[in-house]
């Protein structure tokens with residue numbers, strides 16, 4: 001509700017005083033025969049008093065309003081009182097906010113994970129104790145410093161990419177090789193980023209124990225299996241015809257076990273490897289024709305195999321590993337496609353300057369709910385179909401690891417009853433311009 005200012009007590013007091021002063025001065029002046037002079041003197045006095053009140057209010061405001069405002073019950077003091085209550089409320093709100101902020105900061109400081117607040121330009125705004133310990137930051141020296149100097153090399157290049165990217169796992173710390181850190185970047189406001197650093201050394205150690213265990217078991221199984229396999233191969237079914245089906249089954253199973261052990265050993269080797277020899281040129285043309293031959297060998301004429309190559313670039317990486325990954329995809333396509341189906345191997349450029357190797361089939365397809373887990377070890381959509389076709393359930397894990405070593409990714413599109421496409425997408429940095437052959441140059 002809007003109140004007329006005359007209804008306000010302060011205005012009534014101030015105006016009342018003014019009117020009474022004017023009336024009294026006029027009456028007194030009239031008595032002495034000079035009412036106007038008297039009124040003039042009274043008005044001057046009133047102005048001086050107003051100025052004094054203004055001065056008092058100003059000095060009260062300047063005194064940071066710790067004491068209550070000057071009190072004369074008029075409009076001036078009403079204004080001051082108004083400001084006083086407003087400022088008081090503001091001050092307690094501020095105090096509450098500061099307390100809240102302090103609680104948050106103390107909480108963040110006590111977190112076991114390192115937290116660094118960065119500007120978009122990657123300079124350090126704030127960090128907690130764990131971040132100081134894990135990255136070697138020191139307060140207040142490093143506030144405002146560029147974060148790059150405190151990060152292991154792989155993290156620097158990772159940081160310059162898309163901020164909403166995947167976390168970076170198990171990077172050796174700058175300060176101590178034995179410490180493994182994982183990094184995560186969270187953009188949380190328009191100009192700030194949160195870098196979360198976690199010490200994953202115990203986890204990495206456990207993971208190493210698991211890897212060693214699998215590698216050792218596989219290794220230990222290899223010799224007895226070879227012996228068993230050797231004896232089984234030596235037994236002639238003709239000698240004991242009644243045992244011929246059993247013998248065939250035994251041979252099949254021992255072959256399968258050997259394959260599983262070999263695949264597990266390959267996986268262990270891949271996992272243990274942090275990097276691959278980058279210098280090698282992988283000739284895609286040669287690889288494609290080898291793969292085609294393999295596909296045709298596996299298919300035994302039951303499928304049509306085509307090659308589509310629209311990109312001339314070669315790859316930089318490990319020929320052996322890439323061959324093993326691609327041939328796993330090809331073998332899957334043959335094994336999971338019914339007779340009469342078509343398999344297409346392609347090598348094509350991608351929109352952002354990279355290239356993709358794809359194996360497309362017109363096979364059984366994979367139901368969508370299985371896709372997220374399909375690259376896990378021993379994960380199969382249909383165990384019986386995988387076993388029948390001689391699968392170990394490790395093929396796609398091997399593919400994933402090989403691609404990781406080449407900083408490439410696996411994309412899977414599949415529709416049940418229509419077919420599947422497995423694509424390996426390589427970045428531009430992995431490509432090599434086609435080699436100019438000597439005899440070709442001579443020919444021109």
Ligand code: ADP
Nearest residue numbers: 332333336380381382386391392393394395396
């Ligand atoms: P496996 O040795 O069993 O083939 P993989 O790791 O190679 O193991 O594949 C995992 C599972 O993914 C397979 O068991 C199969 O169910 C499914 N799969 C892989 N490739 C294809 C494909 N081209 N078409 C249909 N299903 C596939």
